[in-house]
Amino acid sequence: MNLTLSPTTTPQRAGLYIHIPFCRKKCHYCDFYSTAAATKGRIDEFIAALRQEMELQRSFWPDEYDTLYLGGGTPSLLSLDQLAEIIDTVRKTFPLTQDAEQTIEANPDDITLDYLRGVRSLGFNRLSLGLQSLRDENLIWLGRRHKATQGLWTIEAARQAGFNNLSLDLIFGLPERLPAARQGQNSLSLWLWELDEAICYEPEHLSCYQLSYEPHTLIMRQKQQGLIQPLTEAEEADYFLETSALLESRGYLHYEVSNFSRGGKWLSRHNQKYWQHIPYLGLGPSAHSFARGRRYWNHRSLSLYCQTLKQGSLPIAGEEILGxxxxxxxxxxxxxxxxxxxxxxxxxxxxxxxxxxxxxxxxxxxxxxxxxxxxxxxxxxxxxxxxxxxxxxxxx
Ligand code: SF4
Missing domain, CATH: 1.10.10 (Arc Repressor Mutant, subunit A)
Incomplete structure (x- = not known):
């Protein structure tokens, strides 16, 4: 594989991240901050707080931004009107470059073609779809709400809606507890089959994550209770190397441990800022920011986040200065x-x-x-x- 990056192609403008802290329910493996209390009142309260945070942060962050990333949580839980309100405030508050990469994460669960068209018309030019698996038994075990067919339909709908920069999230390395595994089928082969099917849709970008057992998740409890048999280190290495080999044989660039792009054009510009110490401003509960050797993070609680902003203060929970x-x-x-x-x-x-x-x-x-x-x-x-x-x- 020939990776033709050079220091001069390193992106240097700041990135802007907004954390949408709502999910319909918690997936079994997830430790990102989110709450299931996504009532309209709660979302409106969050948006008001977020707008206040933007207002307070603007004087500290005068730079131009060339990426905007709405992650979560589940940004696609917000209505188009709610998204528009956030985006209008972003554009009035922070200068985005003409060619800014503007990503939104979406879950296949409740998306319609009209919704995706609306998202596209708000200016988002990159869609990151949380597929996680193309097999229903895996999706159920992971605690996802959608079916594999819904995931595939969403890819097609995203294309119809005009997204020509599509990233798919997939998880591999599930433990030996699935019916297929018990029947003696090889789970690595099944994973490679899933990956192969995903590639058929020619996504510009793939994020393939090794399943990890995070504290306070359901799968961590299952592991501690001995209900599942996680992969050994050697098995994990097999998954990783086979994933990389398959994707590179199909023309994808394995440019970061978990990330692959269809050639150099489709690298995630936003995520490169995290990997290259380029400044980024994170807004919303639990979001992290980094600039000039200082990293700080917001309260990991929607209530505390909103309450602090209502009192006119930034909702910063902690910081570290990197020597x-x-x-x-x-x-x-x-x-x-x-x-x-x-x-x-x-x-x-x-x-x-x-x-x-x-x-x-x-x-x-x-x-x-x-x-x-x-x-x-x-x-x-x-x-x-x-x-x-x-x-x-x-x-x-
Ligand atoms: S994985 Fe995504 S959808 Fe599931 S709980 Fe975490 S943030 Fe929400």
Whole structure:
């Protein structure tokens, strides 16, 4: 795979993220902040608070933005009028570039073609669809509300509505508890079959996440009670490597641990800001922001978020200042999660460390083992390297 990025193509403008904190019900694996109390009154109260937050933040964030991302939660739970109210305020408050990437996450559950057309006409030019699986038994186990056929229908509806930049979210590595697995079928083959079916729709982008067991989720409780048998590390590595191999054989660029794009044109511009320490402003409950080495985050409670803003204060719950060592570690951690890797000269300039010679022999050993490679000025993880990206960062 030839990844032709260079420091000059690195996006530098800030990104804007808005967290919509509502879901109809909690999925069994999810630890994102959201509440199921999505009454009209509650949503209106949230939008009023969000507008107040934008007003308070505008003077601290004078930059131009080239990405807007509505995530959650479930942004597609909001009516078109409610979305329009948010978008109008965004445009009046924060300058977006002409060519801004404007993404909205949507769940297939309650979407109609008219709704998608409405979303498109509000200016969203990228749709991230939470399919998660193309098999009903998986969707039920994950606690999703839609059926596989609904997911596929939504892809077609998104195309009809005019979305030519479509990203599909899928989850792999489900534990050995499904009927198919019990019957002795190979779950890895079933996953690859799902992936193959998703590729038939030629999405511009795919996010394929390894199932993780987060605290306070239903699947974590099931794991602790011994009701499910999670994959072993070796099995997880198989899933990861096979996923990467299949997608790259079909022309997708494996550009970040969980992310694939159909060529360089369709990388997620917004998510690259998180991976490259480019400033981003996060609005809404639990949203994180980062600028000039400072990261801060909002209250993870809709009530507290609204209450604080009603009193005229920013709803910030905590912050951390990243010193040179924290920035160095994060640069390694984030860089090794991307196929682009780490720019050697730039890293040396910022942190005074030549990654090829310090510590002595480490880079050469990892290159010999096929986990890293040097491409021009970049130290890049190979597919095998991406599979152990987090561990790689700790070696320096
Ligand atoms: S996975 Fe998405 S839809 Fe499900 S609870 Fe989490 S945020 Fe809501």
């Amino acid at each position: 040179p060592e924290e920035l160095r570690l994060e640069t390694l951690y984030l860089g090794f999660r991307t196929r682009q890797g780490i720019h050697l000269t730039e890293f040396c300039r910022r942190f005074g460390q030549n990654l090829l010679s310090d510590p002595p022999g480490l880079a050469n050993r990892l290159i010999d083992e096929g986990k890293l490679e040097v491409r021009g000025e970049w130290l890049c993880p190979t597919r095998q390297g991406l599979a152990i990206a987090d561990a790689l960062a700790l070696m320096w």
